[in-house]
Structures are given as structure tokens and as C-alpha cells.
Amino acid sequence: MIPSDHFTRFYNEVFKFLEKQGDEDLKEYWLEISKNQEKHTLELFKEKGLKGMYEYWDHIRIEENCDLDLKLESDNLELKMNVCPSLSKVLDNDAEPMKRYCDHCAGWIGPIMDKVGYHLVYDVIDRNKPQCVVKIFKDKEKAIEEEKNASLLMDWPGKK
Amino acid sequence: MNKINPNSLRYKDQGNVHMDFHGATNTTIDFIIKKYGIETMNDIFKKVGEGVYADIKKNINEGNINMLAEHWKHFFDREGADYSISVKEDEIVLTVKRCTAYEHVRKLVGNVSPHFCDQTIKTNEAIAEGTPYKITTEILDEGSCKQIIRKRI
Numbered sequence: 001m002i003p004s005d006h007f008t009r010f011y012n013e014v015f016k017f018l019e020k021q022g023d024e025d026l027k028e029y030w031l032e033i034s035k036n037q038e039k040h041t042l043e044l045f046k047e048k049g050l051k052g053m054y055e056y057w058d059h060i061r062i063e064e065n066c067d068l069d070l071k072l073e074s075d076n077l078e079l080k081m082n083v084c085p086s087l088s089k090v091l092d093n094d095a096e097p098m099k100r101y102c103d104h105c106a107g108w109i110g111p112i113m114d115k116v117g118y119h120l121v122y123d124v125i126d127r128n129k130p131q132c133v134v135k136i137f138k139d140k141e142k143a144i145e146e147e148k149n150a151s152l153l154m155d156w157p158g159k160k
Numbered sequence: 161m162n163k164i165n166p167n168s169l170r171y172k173d174q175g176n177v178h179m180d181f182h183g184a185t186n187t188t189i190d191f192i193i194k195k196y197g198i199e200t201m202n203d204i205f206k207k208v209g210e211g212v213y214a215d216i217k218k219n220i221n222e223g224n225i226n227m228l229a230e231h232w233k234h235f236f237d238r239e240g241a242d243y244s245i246s247v248k249e250d251e252i253v254l255t256v257k258r259c260t261a262y263e264h265v266r267k268l269v270g271n272v273s274p275h276f277c278d279q280t281i282k283t284n285e286a287i288a289e290g291t292p293y294k295i296t297t298e299i300l301d302e303g304s305c306k307q308i309i310r311k312r313i
Contacts, residue, residue, distance in 0.1 A: 007181035095211030
């Protein structure tokens with residue numbers, strides 16, 4: 001068994017292989033993971049919107065030992081990741097980290113947000129530091145406005 | 161055999177455990193095998209064994225097989241598995257009676273990939289490859305296995 005604690009280091013090896021195959025291969029995999037994650041998120045997000053997203057990431061914050069601040073406003077949800085355990089483990093690793101490791105996160109969350117009619121603004125800030133800021137809006141115009149403040153804006157397959 | 165302090169483990173995670181990662185591992189195994197074939201999946205597990213677990217491999221190569229026992233105990237305890245372990249001078253036998261990773265995936269998706277346990281078999285093989293020891297993994301039943309490290313003859 002690869003322990004669940006070490007999953008991200010396994011994930012990192014999968015990403016390195018897929019990156020060598022090409023960008024489309026990597027994106028196809030993110031979509032597969034996104035479908036997998038729908039089991040945990042889709043109904044909750046559809047039924048409860050931003051409040052459901054808050055519930056999901058609050059659970060993740062605890063279970064994955066994240067240093068994460070969540071701020072729920074009437075028109076958006078902000079996730080401020082102060083220390084990301086996923087990238088932290090990949091960097092604390094005897095195997096080489098994949099340079100674009102952070103990209104997978106928007107790669108699976110973005111397609112789910114598109115499906116439930118919300119707009120994701122994913123600012124990774126710096127791929128070498130385990131921190132990021134994510135904002136989710138119902139209003140597309142507000143999301144487009146927020147994108148202007150991003151340092152390193154993430155994209156995903158089929159972004160709407 | 162050298163005594164190993166559990167604190168000397170290269171990765172010694174604490175805090176909560178996110179078992180849903182095993183579901184993503186299951187999805188990944190099916191995805192990679194379907195698109196690229198089983199040899200590719202095995203190559204990735206080999207890289208995990210050689211790279212991620214380089215420190216365990218180094219210790220085994222130097223005869224410190226107890227490092228692997230500490231690794232097994234640490235993570236099977238964290239995941240609440242039902243197992244027993246017998247540690248001797250040049251042999252360790254880990255018997256997993258109830259693998260909580262396997263159980264969790266079955267609960268999440270119903271059908272566990274027929275190659276789910278390859279992550280154990282192939283990663284173990286890669287950790288031992290090129291060392292004086294061999295690790296064998298025998299699947300006893302669904303979610304149950306025996307992993308043995310012993311000197312190569």
C-alpha cells in the first residue's frame with residue numbers, strides 16, 4: 001500500500017510521466033480525477049452553492065491538515081492556503097518534484113465549477129511555494145475583475 | 161539487526177488521515193493501465209519505490225531492514241489496518257488481515273481495480289531491487305496479504 005499520507009508523492013510521479021507524453025495527456029488525467037472528485041462534491045455544490053463549497057473545503061482543511069483560511073461572503077468564497085500540505089510533501093521528497101505540480105488543482109476543480117455554474121479564480125502565486133489563493137464567484141463579471149489581481153492565474157481544460 | 165527509532169523515518173506524517181486519496185489512487189491505476197498499459201503503471205510504481213522510498217532502500221541495502229518494519233507499522237497504524245508483524249534478524253513478515261485502503265475504495269466506488277494491490281507488489285519489488293534482500297507480496301484474499309522481506313539466496 002502506498003499510504004494515503006504519501007499519495008501526493010505518487011501523484012507527482014504520475015504527473016512527471018504524463019508531462020513527458022504531452023499537455024493533452026496531463027489534462028485528460030486531470031479530467032479523470034475531476035470525475036472522481038464529483039462523487040464528493042457535485043451534488044453538494046449544486047444543492048448548497050457557496051455554502052456547500054465551504055462545507056467541503058472545511059472538511060478537507062481538517063482531514064488533510066491544511067493551514068487554510070476560508071472566508072464565505074454573500075457573493076464569493078475565498079480559500080487562502082497558507083501552507084499547502086500537498087505541495088509541501090512533494091517538495092519534501094527524495095524524488096524530484098514536478099515543476100508544474102500546482103496546476104493539477106485548478107485542473108480538477110475548474111471543470112466541476114464549470115459544471116455547477118460557478119467561476120473559479122485560481123491564483124497559485126508561485127509554483128515553488130506551498131501557498132495559493134482561490135476565489136469562487138457566482139457572477140462571471142466579478143470573477144473576470146478578480147482575475148486582474150492574480151499573480152499566476154491557473155487555467156484548466158474547457159475553461160468557460 | 162540495528163534498532164531503528166521511528167523518529168528516524170524519512171516521512172513520518174502526523175495529524176489526520178485522508179483515506180479518500182486511496183480512491184484517487186484506484187482511479188489513477190485504471191486510467192494509466194487503460195491508456196498506456198500495465199507496464200507503464202508498473203514503471204511508475206518502480207519510480208515510487210526507487211525515488212520516493214530511496215531512504216528505505218538505502219537502509220535495506222545496508223542491512224537495516226527494520227526501517228521497513230517501522231515504516232509499515234507507522235502507516236498501517238495511522239490507517240487503522242488489522243495486521244500483525246513478526247520481526248527476526250534477517251526476515252520480517254507482515255500479515256495484513258484487513259487492509260483499510262482496499263476497504264475504503266470498495267466503499268467509495270464498489271469495484272476495486274483488479275490491479276489495486278500492484279501498488280504494494282511493484283513498489284516493494286523496486287525498494288528491494290539491487291539490495292541483498294527480496295520483498296515478496298502474496299495476496300491472500302480481497303484486502304488481505306502477506307509481505308515478506310528476507311535475504312536473497
